[in-house]
Amino acid sequence: GEDVEQSLFLSVREGDSSVINCTYTDSSSTYLYWYKQEPGAGLQLLTYIFSNMDMKQDQRLTVLLNKKDKHLSLRIADTQTGDSAIYFCAESPTYSGYSTLTFGKGTMLLVSP
């Protein structure tokens, strides 16, 4: 079955870049997503990438996809203390309007001043 793996914790200093990694097993994954969860809140969609893309950039966020290795990463440039949160990687075999997303367990990002 599908499985999505993430490292559990990442600590960086304010102003540094953060890189959060994710691996997935389902070779039919078509769409891959990054969500952010702040304490006491639901999940917020940050960005997504189609499997036919290698990279997507959106302001401070850069998503890299290595489809051969089934590896996805999220880079946050100039990380701020407000970026401290749990980041979830999720995959879907179709656009999520007609499927369920499989989530990783989340990576807790701690940004220190």
Place this chain on the structure above:
Amino acid sequence: EAGVTQSPTHLIKTRGQQVTLRCSPISGHTSVYWYQQALGLGLQFLLWYDEGEERNRGNFPPRFSGRQFPNYSSELNVNALELEDSALYLCASIYRDSYGYTFGSGTRLTVV
């Protein structure tokens, strides 16, 4: 535009009791998903409703059930509560041809 709203935000129940959680999707969204976020387990898919029908179900026992109403709002019912049902229950909605769910803030259920 109002987001996905869930109620109640917190509740405490006793083992063996029953609970109903409610979700109102974003206006125009026809699909509603329910996820359980238990400590250390990430998000586990529970149920997917679309146009009033159950489309998919996760690996949960039958005491987890729900429904979707004609206005696309949804309820999640959990019978015979067990201690391990303590979790944050998240509802998400999406319009059929869009990408990525919009999540509510969740209902924190504690079973004692």
